[in-house]
Amino acid sequence: MARKVWFITGVSRGLGLALAQTALAAGHMVIGTTRDGVAPEGLSGPRLNILALEATDLEGVALVVNQAHALHGRLDVVVNNAGYGLIGPIEAASAQEIERQFTVNVFAPLAVLRAALPHMRARGRGHILNISSVAAIAPAPGAGLYAASKSALWALTQSLAQEAAPFGIWTTTVSPGPFRTDFLSDHSMRRTAATIPAYEASASGQATQALMARAGVQAGDPAKAARAILEIVEADEPPVDLLLGAAALTRARARLDRFDEDAARWEVLTRAADFTD
Numbered sequence: 001m002a003r004k005v006w007f008i009t010g011v012s013r014g015l016g017l018a019l020a021q022t023a024l025a026a027g028h029m030v031i032g033t034t035r036d037g038v039a040p041e042g043l044s045g046p047r048l049n050i051l052a053l054e055a056t057d058l059e060g061v062a063l064v065v066n067q068a069h070a071l072h073g074r075l076d077v078v079v080n081n082a083g084y085g086l087i088g089p090i091e092a093a094s095a096q097e098i099e100r101q102f103t104v105n106v107f108a109p110l111a112v113l114r115a116a117l118p119h120m121r122a123r124g125r126g127h128i129l130n131i132s133s134v135a136a137i138a139p140a141p142g143a144g145l146y147a148a149s150k151s152a153l154w155a156l157t158q159s160l161a162q163e164a165a166p167f168g169i170w171t172t173t174v175s176p177g178p179f180r181t182d183f184l185s186d187h188s189m190r191r192t193a194a195t196i197p198a199y200e201a202s203a204s205g206q207a208t209q210a211l212m213a214r215a216g217v218q219a220g221d222p223a224k225a226a227r228a229i230l231e232i233v234e235a236d237e238p239p240v241d242l243l244l245g246a247a248a249l250t251r252a253r254a255r256l257d258r259f260d261e262d263a264a265r266w267e268v269l270t271r272a273a274d275f276t277d
């Protein structure tokens, strides 16, 4: 296995930390980012570099990617991992909360990959992995803006996969289900400042309660997710999509089945919308 240079955002905890540890243990070089540029506990070694990246500083993000590239003269694998969830009904979210959710989950990953692509195209190789969520494929009530941000990331990654393939660049959307990280903790998860009592007893409130009840008992193991990501990076033909965790598979399949059912049921109406000539 060739030693690769990995650039991973958000290695301070959770999936990013597990991925950085796994890539280092496999002999790769890792450039990880944390907000303060300090390595978290449990991440060290001569093949590790840590750079400071705050995802809301979009100009800074591009500079960090170029700084990372300069360290070894190449970036083989770029992982957009840093992200967070905003929960609360769509109606309750403020313009500022919505903007921040999209800045961190969409515009920052976009800034990372736009800065990385010229370097990868010049070498004719590379692999970009964007960590989305099963929520992008099967959005639930109560976290619609998080789902929308991850759907945006999913869609642009699908397009990018087709655009970048001719240049020898692989592109994968990774869509985890619930993983046992700090994602649902008060540190990471944000709630809309405004609350609307009418939603609390409805589908939105119930979904939020069910989501938060999973904190600490999520079925997904971050170390196993990291090993799965390493495996696809080493594959001859990496996938465009990787679901992680059995719950993600069940939820995505249910949504796609429903999509197929709607498409079949309304097929005549769908086809009738074309000109007849």
Ligand SMILES: NC(=O)c1ccc[n+]([C@@H]2O[C@H](COP(=O)([O-])OP(=O)(O)OC[C@H]3O[C@@H](n4cnc5c(N)ncnc54)[C@H](OP(=O)(O)O)[C@@H]3O)[C@@H](O)[C@H]2O)c1
Binding pocket: 009, 010, 011, 012, 013, 014, 015, 016, 034, 035, 053, 054, 055, 056, 080, 081, 082, 083, 084, 085, 104, 131, 132, 133, 134, 175, 176, 177, 178, 179, 180, 181, 182, 183, 184, 187, 188, 189, 218
């Ligand atoms: N765990 C799950 O159930 C799950 C499911 C689907 C998708 N995901 C996705 O997986 C990715 C990793 O999440 P996780 O589960 O590992 O959650 P986590 O434990 O909360 O870790 C999130 C990481 O993102 C970083 N981050 C968040 N906002 C940032 C910002 N503004 N600037 C720079 N870094 C920022 C955090 O840094 P700090 O430590 O400084 O906050 C941390 O390193 C996220 O994109 C998340 O949406 C997670």
